[in-house]
Amino acid sequence: MEKATHQQTKAHNRNLVLKTIFEHEAISRAEIARKTQLTRATVSELVNELLTEGIVEEVGTGASIGGKSPILLSLVPDSRFLIGVNLGQDNFIASVVNLRGEIKETIESPALRHNPDETLALVIDMLESLLQKQWKPIVGIGIGAPGLIHTRQGMVLRAVNLDWENFPLAHLLEERFHMPVSILNDSQATAIGEFVYGKHVSSGNLIVVNIRHGIGAGILINGRLFQGDGSAAGEIGHVVVNPQGDVCRCGKRGCLETIASAGAVLRRTGVASLSEALERWENGNSGMQAVVAEAGNALGEALAHLVGALNIHHIVLTGEMTRFGEPWLESVRHAMQKAAFHPLVEDTRLEIGMLDYRACILGAAAFMVLEDYDLLFLQEH
Amino acid sequence: MEKATHQQTKAHNRNLVLKTIFEHEAISRAEIARKTQLTRATVSELVNELLTEGIVEEVGTGASIGGKSPILLSLVPDSRFLIGVNLGQDNFIASVVNLRGEIKETIESPALRHNPDETLALVIDMLESLLQKQWKPIVGIGIGAPGLIHTRQGMVLRAVNLDWENFPLAHLLEERFHMPVSILNDSQATAIGEFVYGKHVSSGNLIVVNIRHGIGAGILINGRLFQGDGSAAGEIGHVVVNPQGDVCRCGKRGCLETIASAGAVLRRTGVASLSEALERWENGNSGMQAVVAEAGNALGEALAHLVGALNIHHIVLTGEMTRFGEPWLESVRHAMQKAAFHPLVEDTRLEIGMLDYRACILGAAAFMVLEDYDLLFLQEH
Numbered sequence: 043m044e045k046a047t048h049q050q051t052k053a054h055n056r057n058l059v060l061k062t063i064f065e066h067e068a069i070s071r072a073e074i075a076r077k078t079q080l081t082r083a084t085v086s087e088l089v090n091e092l093l094t095e096g097i098v099e100e101v102g103t104g105a106s107i108g109g110k111s112p113i114l115l116s117l118v119p120d121s122r123f124l125i126g127v128n129l130g131q132d133n134f135i136a137s138v139v140n141l142r143g144e145i146k147e148t149i150e151s152p153a154l155r156h157n158p159d160e161t162l163a164l165v166i167d168m169l170e171s172l173l174q175k176q177w178k179p180i181v182g183i184g185i186g187a188p189g190l191i192h193t194r195q196g197m198v199l200r201a202v203n204l205d206w207e208n209f210p211l212a213h214l215l216e217e218r219f220h221m222p223v224s225i226l227n228d229s230q231a232t233a234i235g236e237f238v239y240g241k242h243v244s245s246g247n248l249i250v251v252n253i254r255h256g257i258g259a260g261i262l263i264n265g266r267l268f269q270g271d272g273s274a275a276g277e278i279g280h281v282v283v284n285p286q287g288d289v290c291r292c293g294k295r296g297c298l299e300t301i302a303s304a305g306a307v308l309r310r311t312g313v314a315s316l317s318e319a320l321e322r323w324e325n326g327n328s329g330m331q332a333v334v335a336e337a338g339n340a341l342g343e344a345l346a347h348l349v350g351a352l353n354i355h356h357i358v359l360t361g362e363m364t365r366f367g368e369p370w371l372e373s374v375r376h377a378m379q380k381a382a383f384h385p386l387v388e389d390t391r392l393e394i395g396m397l398d399y400r401a402c403i404l405g406a407a408a409f410m411v412l413e414d415y416d417l418l419f420l421q422e423h
Numbered sequence: 424m425e426k427a428t429h430q431q432t433k434a435h436n437r438n439l440v441l442k443t444i445f446e447h448e449a450i451s452r453a454e455i456a457r458k459t460q461l462t463r464a465t466v467s468e469l470v471n472e473l474l475t476e477g478i479v480e481e482v483g484t485g486a487s488i489g490g491k492s493p494i495l496l497s498l499v500p501d502s503r504f505l506i507g508v509n510l511g512q513d514n515f516i517a518s519v520v521n522l523r524g525e526i527k528e529t530i531e532s533p534a535l536r537h538n539p540d541e542t543l544a545l546v547i548d549m550l551e552s553l554l555q556k557q558w559k560p561i562v563g564i565g566i567g568a569p570g571l572i573h574t575r576q577g578m579v580l581r582a583v584n585l586d587w588e589n590f591p592l593a594h595l596l597e598e599r600f601h602m603p604v605s606i607l608n609d610s611q612a613t614a615i616g617e618f619v620y621g622k623h624v625s626s627g628n629l630i631v632v633n634i635r636h637g638i639g640a641g642i643l644i645n646g647r648l649f650q651g652d653g654s655a656a657g658e659i660g661h662v663v664v665n666p667q668g669d670v671c672r673c674g675k676r677g678c679l680e681t682i683a684s685a686g687a688v689l690r691r692t693g694v695a696s697l698s699e700a701l702e703r704w705e706n707g708n709s710g711m712q713a714v715v716a717e718a719g720n721a722l723g724e725a726l727a728h729l730v731g732a733l734n735i736h737h738i739v740l741t742g743e744m745t746r747f748g749e750p751w752l753e754s755v756r757h758a759m760q761k762a763a764f765h766p767l768v769e770d771t772r773l774e775i776g777m778l779d780y781r782a783c784i785l786g787a788a789a790f791m792v793l794e795d796y797d798l799l800f801l802q803e804h
Contacts, residue, residue: 270734
């Protein structure tokens, strides 16, 4: 029975061991065996491979519990690199990231909008310039983009700010750069970034709501991004919350985005930039304060639906709107608590994210590894 | 490396093989091997165990593809039985169910509400009477109950109609009957029932919304019930959808239940029973029709939030409200489409469930097996 499932079992176990090492600063072989429920012999064999690949190293000895002190293993953070990209509304940002989520180098460019080809050319230029730096080997490119993305197909289905429609971005970049490329919605990428690197204590389930020019969410279930049947899970910005509300860029009236987004705050107050809006708000401008409070309120009511549907105890808010800080967060929390079922919401923690714009970049890069640790093995490519 | 993971691998593979047989009317060893990616030798060894246990039998030969005709395997439907229970608002129903979800025997009793102990005594009476029938062996009891349930703890946290609060129902019944007992929310159980036995074509993801006296939902993700961090995922009935609305039994105003539930329709029209409400509605009573349409509308708007959050393409509606049939369904669909983001909702199919009240019973029973196929192995208990 062992023979033919050997390859499968081995790949499975190797992923398990690597995942366990990823999740710890330093860990002994014995502890890995305990956590993975594999034998010490199996763990040793797999760890040897990781040592040979240079992904893991021995970093000293841990506390002894009776016998000799165990040797501790740790990731070699700079043994592999990934590129994470955030194709944002106003700016494109691309970074080289190591295995610990440390950003090594970042380049940035205003988002061009002349035509789809120029946008692609800009992305390629940015990637080429990063690939020429000293960070080697780079094993994959992960991209977060606003709009409707089909991750499995590697397609941007629709992204207004990029002028792309049914655009096979991942495929085009893979052909160009001869390495794996993945693409996912920017709010989903942000959610992964906060989950993996945000130092939140979490059950494995997490909701991250990203409130910027638009609004989107990312949902982690049992430690993995849940994308739904069409890759668009978390696309909550265009749910109508007030049928008599303002016209939305999607064509409907009163979508959540028309009240609760940073874009809505600017539009409704006639202010040109978020910095200016923040200044007015800090100076006690009552019109601005009312609009920001209304934005928080609408968001909180929408969160009540997520609390009921998912009963996930931890919600993190990210994006430019979080610059309105604690008073805004309090209006969100108050509205959420008022609109949600008390026994569910009383255990729900709501907080602002830790990583700002970096969450998307780190999450887009981490997604690739989490979905397939094999990416890290050079000898098999 | 094979040695010590053997037990684990074997349990995993046995579950895989049994799951595959469960999912097919009849299937050959070769086909099982193909689907599970296990070797034929492994599959044969595991199938032999299942034959010995009597859970599986050979049922004839399939079409040959070149060589000799393959022997087909099938579940022995009556080799094991489970009891499924629905502790409903007005009635308790308990059934003996076989491995194909066929209901063998059902008993029913009006739900008593004198005190928690009498309620428990009634449940025990019903179970005892079923356990005395000819259906043997019965390997587990699965219960669906309205209210807040903590499945892992086996607790009814709060269930107004049962007078139970923090009540360790599963534990008490396990002690009494010496077999595994699980308890979950009735709408979650209903969702599993529709998923497994409802003959819906599905991606592995499914939302089932159960609209009866109250409203609850169950969400399947990758073929498994998602319960969230507190077992209460799908508890959407007490999300406020109209802050100026009627007072709800939960104490708040304007919960979804106060507009969209069957209970709301009766209360708002002053009609005593759903049959009477249906009669008026069928006779074209305009007041009744307006209230039912408004109920459908509110539900549709709430579904738009689920569509955005989860992007699951298939939503099934169950419960007494579905007796209002196609016109009501159309009002739900219309409101959902109006309130949801078009690219997401255009691929979302909305339909009425197949199994009526049986979904809860079948789902509560199936949940036990799906979570742990080992339940079926008598020799190891």
